[in-house]
Amino acid sequence: YAPRAGCPLCTVASAPNPPALATPRVSCAHASGDPAPPQIIWKDDNVTAYVETNNPVxxxxxxxxxxxxxxxxxxxxxxxxxxxxxHIQSLGIHLLRSLDPASSSPPLRLSPAVPTTLQPPRCPEPFRIGFITPPFRDSKIPITDHVHAHAFIGPPHLAGWFRGVAYSSLAWYSIDDLIAEIRESTSNNRVKSSYPSSDHTTPTARPIDFVPSAGARSGGADGAEALVHPIPLP
Ligand SMILES: [Zn+2]
Ligand SMILES: [Zn+2]
Incomplete structure (x- = not known):
């Protein structure tokens, strides 16, 4: 995966140091109406995180x-x-806690030692961490084809209806679900017990609910099967 010229996230990711740690540079870009430079709050070998200050949801x-x-x-x-x-999930929870005025956790320290456990915690309410799946994207954030997770403290009340679609169940893929999907696709647990709804308001639906004949049988009430090739009894 080579950097793509002009990709805003490749530019952010290639920044040598979080600006907070670098020498403050004199700039009037913000005053002239240009977007403020990203406020990077985390950088490690794999990911770079910044606060969306121009158009937060x-x-x-x-x-x-x-x-x-x-x-x-x-x-x-x-x-x-x-x-x-x-790691992205844990980091997202950690960073949101550090931003959340309602949280009493200690302030963020720039250290790569984010605890990762084998069974990650579900993203706690009201935090939401996930991806917007193409062709949807956040129309206010000029990133098109560079994978990035959005982590925010819900609800996305600053997004209007149009932008809100990207954060609705139509486009939103929570990182909890993505991890579960990938785990499921590589394990023997084919039937997942439930899908938590991504916005926690609509009822949950299970994949098996979409298979009309799942669990159905044809036969008599006495147990006699009407199948062409019933499974032979021992
Ligand atoms: Zn890129
Ligand atoms: Zn996005």
Whole structure:
């Protein structure tokens, strides 16, 4: 995955140091109406995170966690990337806690020692961490083809209806679900018990609910099967 020229996230990811740690530079870019430079709050070998200050969807906090590599699609993820996804999930929770005024956790320290566990915690309410799946994207954030997670403290009340579609169940792929999907696709647990709805308001639906004949049988009430080739009894 080579950097793509002109990709805003490749530019951010290639910044040598978080600006907070670098020498403050005199700039009038913000005053002249240009977007403020990204406020990078995390950088490690795999990801770079910054606070979305120009067009956050929530006034409580909106962080973008970008892969350092220019990976164009979340569908490039495989089971080998589960540790990375779990890292993004843990990091997102950690960063949102550091932004959340309602949280009493200690302030963020720039350290790569984010605890990752084998079974990640579900993203706690009201935090939301996930990806916007193509062809949807956040119309206010000029990133097109560089994989990045959005982490914000819900609800996305600053997004209007049009932008809100990208954060609705139509386009939103929560990182919890993505991790579960990849795990499921590489394990024997084919039937998942439930899909938590991404916005936590609509009823949950299970994949098996979409198979009309799942669990159905044809036969008599006495147990006699009417199938052409019934499974022979011992
Ligand atoms: Zn890029
Ligand atoms: Zn986005």
């Amino acid at each position: 929530s006034s409580k906090g909106h962080v973008i966690i970008a892969l350092n590599l220019h990976v164009p699609s979340i569908y490039a993820f495989s089971s080998a990337d589960i540790p990375l996804l779990v």
